[in-house]
Amino acid sequence: MATQHSRAAARAMLSPSVLLLLAWMIIPLSMTLYFSFLRFNLLMPGMEEWAGFDNYRYFLTDPAFWYAMRNTLVLVGGVLVITIVGGTLLGLLLDQDFFGQGIVRVLVIAPFFVMPTVSALVWKNMFMNPVNGLFAHFAQALGLQPFDFLAQAPLLSIIVIVAWQWLPFATLILLTALQSLDSEQLEAAEMDGASPLSRFIYIVVPHLSRAITVVILIQTIFLLSVFAEILVTTNGGPGYASTNLTYLVYVQSLLQFDVGGGSAGGVVAIILANIVAIFLMRMIGKNLES
Amino acid sequence: MARKVTSRRMAIVTVVAWAVGFAIFFPILWTIITSFKTEAEAIASPPKFLNFHWTLENYITVNERSNYFRHFMNSVVISVGSTLLALLIAVPAAWSMAFVPSKRTKDILMWMLSTKMLPPVGVLIPIYLMFRNLGLLDTRTGLVIVLTLINLPIVIWMLYTYFKEIPVDILEAARMDGASLKSEIIYVLTPMAVPGIASTLLLNVILAWNEAFWTLNLTAAKAAPLTAFIASYSSPEGLFYAKLSAASTMAIAPILIMGWFSQKQLVRGLTFGAVK
Numbered sequence: 001m002a003t004q005h006s007r008a009a010a011r012a013m014l015s016p017s018v019l020l021l022l023a024w025m026i027i028p029l030s031m032t033l034y035f036s037f038l039r040f041n042l043l044m045p046g047m048e049e050w051a052g053f054d055n056y057r058y059f060l061t062d063p064a065f066w067y068a069m070r071n072t073l074v075l076v077g078g079v080l081v082i083t084i085v086g087g088t089l090l091g092l093l094l095d096q097d098f099f100g101q102g103i104v105r106v107l108v109i110a111p112f113f114v115m116p117t118v119s120a121l122v123w124k125n126m127f128m129n130p131v132n133g134l135f136a137h138f139a140q141a142l143g144l145q146p147f148d149f150l151a152q153a154p155l156l157s158i159i160v161i162v163a164w165q166w167l168p169f170a171t172l173i174l175l176t177a178l179q180s181l182d183s184e185q186l187e188a189a190e191m192d193g194a195s196p197l198s199r200f201i202y203i204v205v206p207h208l209s210r211a212i213t214v215v216i217l218i219q220t221i222f223l224l225s226v227f228a229e230i231l232v233t234t235n236g237g238p239g240y241a242s243t244n245l246t247y248l249v250y251v252q253s254l255l256q257f258d259v260g261g262g263s264a265g266g267v268v269a270i271i272l273a274n275i276v277a278i279f280l281m282r283m284i285g286k287n288l289e290s
Numbered sequence: 291m292a293r294k295v296t297s298r299r300m301a302i303v304t305v306v307a308w309a310v311g312f313a314i315f316f317p318i319l320w321t322i323i324t325s326f327k328t329e330a331e332a333i334a335s336p337p338k339f340l341n342f343h344w345t346l347e348n349y350i351t352v353n354e355r356s357n358y359f360r361h362f363m364n365s366v367v368i369s370v371g372s373t374l375l376a377l378l379i380a381v382p383a384a385w386s387m388a389f390v391p392s393k394r395t396k397d398i399l400m401w402m403l404s405t406k407m408l409p410p411v412g413v414l415i416p417i418y419l420m421f422r423n424l425g426l427l428d429t430r431t432g433l434v435i436v437l438t439l440i441n442l443p444i445v446i447w448m449l450y451t452y453f454k455e456i457p458v459d460i461l462e463a464a465r466m467d468g469a470s471l472k473s474e475i476i477y478v479l480t481p482m483a484v485p486g487i488a489s490t491l492l493l494n495v496i497l498a499w500n501e502a503f504w505t506l507n508l509t510a511a512k513a514a515p516l517t518a519f520i521a522s523y524s525s526p527e528g529l530f531y532a533k534l535s536a537a538s539t540m541a542i543a544p545i546l547i548m549g550w551f552s553q554k555q556l557v558r559g560l561t562f563g564a565v566k
Contacts, residue, residue, distance in 0.1 A: 005471075006390055006471065007390060007392070009386070009390075009471055010386035010387075010389075010390035010392075011386070013382030013383060013385060013386040014382070014383045014386045014387065014398070016379050016382070016383070017379050017380060017382075017383035017402070017442065017446060018383075018398065018402075020379065020439065020442065021402055021405050021439070021442060021443065024405065024439045025405050025408065027416070028413035028416035028417055028420075029408070029412070029413060031413075031415075031416035031419075032412055032413055032415060032416055035415060035416070090310065093303070093306065093307050093310065094307065096300075096303045096307070097300055097303070098300055098303040098304035098307050099300075099304045100304070100307075100308065101307075103311075104307050104308055104310075104311035105311075105553070106550050106553070107311035107312065107314060107315035108310070108311050108314050108315070109549065109550070109553055109556075110314075110315050110318055110546060110549070110550075111314065111315075111317070111318070112549065112556075113496060113500070113542065113545045113546050113548075113549035113550075114318065114500075114542050114546070115499065115500040115502060115516065115517050115520065115541060115542060115545070116500065116502040116517070117502055117506075117517050117518075117520040117521045118321075118520050118538040118541055118542055119317070121520060121521075121523055121524060121534060121538070122317055122320075122321050122534070122535075122538060123317065124524075125530075125531060125534065126317075126320060126321065126324065126531060126534075126535070127317065127320075132333040132335075132531065134320070134337060137335050137336060137337050140335065141336065164314075164317070167314065168314075169556075169560065172553065172556060172557055173557055173561060176557045214561050218560065218561060221406075221407055224409055225409050225410055225411065225503065227410075227411070227502070227503050227506070228502035228503065228506055228517065228521065231506065231521065231524070232521050232523075232524040233524070245411070246409065246410075246411040246503075249411045249414065250411065250414065250507070253414060253415050253418075254414070254418065254507065259415055259419075262414075262415055263415055265411075266409075266411055266412040266413070266414065266415065267412065269409045269411050269412050270408065270409060270412040272409075273407055273408070273409045273412075274407065276407075277404060277407035280407070281400055281403065281404060281407075284400070284403065285396070285400055
C-alpha cells in the first residue's frame with residue numbers, strides 16, 4: 001500500500017547506494033579493461049600505445065601464468081576439501097551435548113577473527129620455522145630431521161595456514177545447518193534400524209548439501225583472492241611455487257610496473273571469479289524468492 | 291541403564307571436543323604465551339610452556355620502538371570510519387527495499403551482491419593510479435573510501451534481512467494514525483532496527499579491521515593499519531618472536547572479543563541470508 005509519495009522517497013533513499021556501487025564497479029573495471037589493451041609501463045610514462053591483444057598473448061603464454069593457475073586451483077581446492085570435511089566433522093561434534101559447549105565453540109571460532117598477516121606470520125615463524133619453530137622442536141625431540149615447510153612444500157604450507165583460518169567459517173555454517181535438522185526424522189530412522197553411518201549418508205548429508213554448497217561458493221570467492229598470506233610467508237616463491245593469480249597480477253603491476261600486462265591478468269581473474277559468482281548468485285536468488 | 295550409557299558417551303564427547311577445541315585454538319594461545327617471554331626464552335629448545343619468567347617488556351618495546359599506537363589508531367579510524375559511513379549510506383537503501391519493495395528490488399539486491407564478487411586484484415591498478423593522482427595513497431581517508439565501498443553490499447544485505455523481519459503491520463498502523471515518514475522512522479522503525487544495525491556494525495568492523503588486500507597495497511608508513519604494520523615483521527632483524535607475539539596479541543585481542551559476541555550474526559552476515 002505504498003503511496004506515490006513514499007515511492008519517490010524510497011527511490012531517493014536507494015539511489016546513493018546504487019550510484020556509488022555503480023561508479024565503483026564501472027569506472028575501475030572499464031579502466032582495467034582499457035589498460036589491458038595498452039602497452040603501458042609506469043617506468044615509461046607518456047609512452048602508452050595501443051597493443052591490441054598483445055598483453056593477453058604474453059600473459060597467457062607466460063609459464064608463470066600456468067603455474068599461477070595451477071596454484072590457484074590447488075590452493076582453493078585444497079582449502080575447500082580440508083574445511084568442508086573438517087567442518088562437517090567439527091559440526092557433528094559440536095552438535096552433541098557436552099560440558100562447556102559454549103567455551104569450546106568460542107575456541108573453535110577464534111581463528112576466523114585473526115587477521116591474515118598475523119596468522120601467516122605466527123604459523124611461518126613460531127610453528128613452521130625449521131630451526132626455532134614448534135614443529136622443528138617436536139621433530140628433534142623424536143629424533144627426526146626438521147622439515148623446512150615453507151621452502152620444501154610452500155603451497156601446502158599456505159594451504160594449511162589458510163585452511164586454519166577458514167575452518168571456523170565452514171564449521172559455524174554447517175553447525176547452524178545441523179541444528180535445523182529435524183531430530184524426529186533421525187529418531188524414526190534409528191527405530192527402523194538404520195545404522196549411524198547410513199543415517200549420516202541418507203539423512204544428514206542431503207540436509208547439509210545446501211549449506212555445503214554455500215560454503216563452497218562463498219569460500220571460493222574469498223580464496224581466489226588470497227594475498228596477504230603469500231606476501232608475508234613466501235613472496236610467491238621459491239620460483240613460482242606458491243604464486244597464485246592474485247599474487248602474480250600484484251607482482252606484474254606494482255612490482256614490475258607493467259600496467260598493461262597486470263591489467264590483462266586482472267581481467268582473467270575477473271572472468272574466473274565470475275564463473276563462480278554466477279552459481280552463487282543463483283543459489284542466493286532462489287532463497288530470496290522463498 | 292540408558293542413562294549410564296548417555297553419561298559415559300557425554301564424558302567421551304566432552305574430552306574429544308575439548309581436545310579438538312584446544313588444538314584449533316593453540317596457535318593463538320601460543321602467541322599469547324610467547325608474548326610474555328623474553329626473546330631468548332621464546333626460541334628455547336625444548337619450548338617452555340608456562341615455566342618461564344613472565345615479563346611485559348615486549349609490550350613496552352613494541353610500543354616504544356614502532357609507534358604501535360599510531361597503527362592501532364589507524365586501524366580504529368579506518369574500520370570504524372568505513373563502517374559508519376557504509377551504515378549511513380546503507381540504512382536508507384535497505385529500509386526502502388525492505389518496506390517499499392518494487393518489482394526490481396530483488397534484481398537490485400542481487401546486482402549489489404555481484405559487486406562483492408569482483409576480485410580486488412581486477413581493479414587494483416586503476417584504484418592505485420587514481421589514488422596516486424589524487425594524493426590518496428597512504429592516507430586514512432583513502433582507505434575509508436575503499437573499505438566503505440567494498441563492504442557496502444554486505445552491509446546493505448545484512449540490514450535488509452534484519453529489516454525484513456520487522457512486522458509491516460506496525461508500520462501500517464503508524465501510517466494509519468497519520469505518522470509522517472520522518473516520525474515513522476524515528477519513533478517506530480529505529481527502536482526495532484537498532485539490534486540489527488548493531489550486529490551489522492559489529493561484523494563490519496571485524497571485516498574491515500582484518501582486511502588485508504587494500505590495506506597492504508594502498509598504505510606505506512603513515513596510514514598503515516595493524517594488518518600492514520604486522521606484515522613488516524616478515525623481514526625482521528635479529529630475534530623477534532616475542533615482539534611479534536606481543537604486537538599480534540594486541541592486534542587481534544579487540545577483534546577476538548568482538549567476534550565472540552557476534553558469532554551468531556556471522557553466519558547470517560557472511561552467507562547473505564542463505565543459511566540462517
